[in-house]
Amino acid sequence: MALAAVLPAAEPVEVLDGVAHTPPVTHAALFSALLQRFLKAHR
DSSP, rough: HHHHHOOOOOOOOOOOOOOOHHHHHHHHHHHHHHHHHHHOOOO
């Protein structure tokens, strides 16, 4: 998070509680919503 503080275009980190290494598989709906929000913001 310290690195994000010094990068001018950095965005907040999304911490997914209880999610391990494969969020697209284990938490597909949540991951998809976050990804869609990111992609819409960076068209």
